[in-house]
Amino acid sequence: MIEEKKFDYNSLIGFVLIALILIWMLYQNAPTEEELIERAKTEQVEKAADTTTTPAETPATPVVTETTTQEPASDSLRMEALKNQLGSFAYAATLPSATEEVTTLENDILELKISNKGGYIVEATLKKHKTFDSIPVYLIKDGNADFNLQFQADNRLLNTRDLFFEPSLTQSGENTILSMKLKASENQYLEYRYELKPGEYMLDFAIQTQGLNNIINTSNPAEALWQLKAHRKAKSISYENRYTEMLWEYEDGKDDYLGQGSLTEDDARDVTWIAYKQHFFTSVLLTDTPFKTAHFTSENLVEDEEIDSLYTKNFVSKFPLEFKAGELSYTMNWYYGPSDFKILDGYERNLDEIIPLGWGIFGWINKFLFMPLFTWLATWITSYGIIIIVMTILIKIALSPVQYKQYLSQAKMKxxxxxIEEITKKYKDNAMKKQQETMKLYSKAGASPMAGCIPALMQLPVFYALFMFFPSAFDLRQKGFLWADDLSSYDSIAELPFYIPFYGDHVSLFPILASIAIFIYMMMTTGQTMQMQQQPGMPNMKFIMYLSPLIMLVFFNNFASGLSLYYFISNVITIGIMLVIKYFVLDEQKILAKIEEKKKQPKKQNRFQRKMSEIMEQAEKQKQIQEQKKKK
Structure with missing residues (x-):
């Protein structure tokens, strides 16, 4: 039988009683009003302690009354301090642009960064070029440059490098314009204006003022300073430093430069451009209004060539900018780019003088002969090593008639x-008579020792011009050939664990090959002279024969491999031409027959020869008279 469940009233009464008991207990344990006040105080103290120890987690609540009374006072004090320091230009320091932020100005080949502080270029990058260790070419970076104007304003001496400019970047067609204004107010300012065109290494630059004639002391010029520490960019720091120099143009087209001393200085007037050349890269400041005067300083920073240096030279130029009608107004240009003759010459500002192609006739030969020839060959040949070889062959072929004359003279002397030896023995005690008879022999035979020297001297301008050309040819930079990875630098085939003075810490192969070729050439040309009896006062030909290859071996070890390649090929071709002339062109028997025939012909002396003969005869008579007096 199933028991039916019924509602249990006793259980319900029990639950109600328990609930009432719990409520009563809670009521009895509730804190009094005094206890609540005390607990609140305790919690406030603990909260204050937590706020003091962990301010980041619980920020303090600002007191409105203190803020509203202190901030204006702080701003007022700051503004007063700025005015005491900067005068009217304190306004520039209160603008949002009063930071060291930079504005980028760039095209497809050049990137410039201009800082708000100072308003000048703090980074210049050539996008399409790398250094020897494959990093971008920076002409300006990491504080190595400075451009500053110093002037008097409100009885204070101010420097723009310490002041803040306000940037404004705009476009004018394809050109990008950056205006940097150092403001004394919204309508009173000093402005640097930069304008960069597409595909150009040169940018327009202007310095101008507006409304500052009552602020700046315009009775004295603003003193401008341009400084640059030249970054190292080549493998051989000694070789790069040799071609790193400061140049300038002055007085309507004249140009000058500072030498390679440890510290050199110079002054110039009416300067139209200043260039800091770093072998293959150059920074130039050009001005339409010549600087009335300028002072230049160049300091060599490479104290020890054995130690890798970050910088090669420090250049500083100082020049005044004069006020006209109370304002500055100078139209200028900056150039940051390659030391490439074609690019620099294209600006038609005489900037091609930056490239050291040689002075006088040597520069003319390079500009109007070798430069066009090299450029023309480059349009047909892609390998610059082959271009050097072809160019050398063409030059040697052009000079082969001169070399023929030189060798013909040597053959006659042989x-x-x-x-000549017989005359020397016969008149060994009478130098004057020996000289007379020797000259008679030369005259009858139609020979002259100078005939071999003149062709050699005629070739010297060509050799020196090429010596200047190859190290300055920008197109050779980072162009490889055979084992040389850069024809504008040395071609190292082995690194030495030590440094040899004048030689370096590596071994270059092209100078070795050139030295061997020069030695063989010297053997062929001086061997005949060495076989002759050494005349008093004549240089030791054997010494010269060994000295020339040694100079090539030692000093050209750090030179451009393109130059050493030229000397190697040039001497090999010269040796070949001499062998061809000797064995296939000249016939010594025919030369001897012509000499004998000339001896038989009556020789007429010109006025100069007659005069020389008379002088020598008189000298001989005087000598005989003196000897007779000594015997008495």
Missing amino acids: ILRPE
């Missing part, structure tokens, strides 16, 4: 050698 044939006359027995007779």
Whole structure:
């Protein structure tokens, strides 16, 4: 039988009683009003302690009354301090642009960064070029440059490098314009204006003022300073430093430069451009209004060539900017780019003088002969090593008639050698008579020792011009050939664990090959002279024969491999031409027959020869008279 469940009233009464008991207990344990006040105080103290120890977690609540009374006072004091320091230009320091932020100005080949502080270029990057260790070419970076104007304003001496400019970047067609204004108010300012065009290394630059004639002391010029520490960019710091220099143009087209001393200075007037050349890269400041005067300083920063240096030279130029009608107004240009003759010459500002192609006739030969020839060959040949070889062959072929004359003279002297030796023995005690008879022999035979020197001297301008050309050819930079990875630098095939003075810490192969070729050439040309009896006062030809290759080996070890390649190929071709002339062109028997025929012909002396003969005869008579007096 199933028991039916019924509602249990006793259980319900029990639950109600328990609930009532709990409520009563809570009521009895509730804190009094005094206890609540005390607990609140305790919690407030603990909260204050937490706020003091962990301000980041619980920020303090600002007191409105203190803020509203202190901030205006702080701003007022700051503004007063700025005015005491900067005068009217304190306004510029209160603008949002009063930071060291930079504005980028760039095109497809050049990137410039201009800082608000100072308003000048603090970074200049050539986008399409790398250094020897494959990093971008920075002409300006990491504080290595400075451009500053110093002037008097409100009885204070101010420097723009310490002041803040307000940037404004705009476009004018394809050109990008950056205006940097150092403001004394919204309508009173000093402005640097930069304008960069597409595909250009040169940018327009202007310095101008507006409404500052009552602020700046315009009775004295503003003193401008441009400084640059030249970054190292080549493998050989000694070689790069040799071509790193400061140049300038002055007085309507004249140009000058500072030498390679440890510290050199110079002054110039009416300067139209200043260039800081770093072998293959150059920074130039040009002005339409010449600087009335300028002072230049160049300091060599490479104290020890064995130690890798970050900088090569420190350049500083100082020049005044004069006020006209109370304002500054100078139209200028900046150039940051390659030391490339074609690019610099294209600006038609005489900037091609920056490239050291040689002075006088040497520069003319390079500009109007070798430069066009090199450029023309580059349009047909892609390998610059082959271009050097072809160019050398063409030059040697052009000079081969001169070399033929030189070798012909040497052949005549070789044939006359027995007779000259006989004269020397016969008149060994009478130098004057020996000289007379020797000259008679030369005259009858139609030979002259100077005939071999003149062709050699005629070739010197060509050799020196090429010596200047190859190290300055920008197109050779980072162009490889055979084992040389850069024809504008040395071609190292082995690194030495030590440094040899004048030689370096590596071994270059092209100078070794060139030295061998020069030695063989010297053996062929001086061997005949060495076989002749050494005349008093004549240089030791054997010494010269060994000295020339040694100079090539030692000093050209750090030179451009393109130059060493030229000397190697040039001497190899010269040796080949001499062998061809000797064995296939000249016939010594025919030369001897012509000499004998000339001896038989009556020789007429010109006025100069007659005069020289008379002088020598008189000298001989005077000598005989003196000897007779000594005997008495």
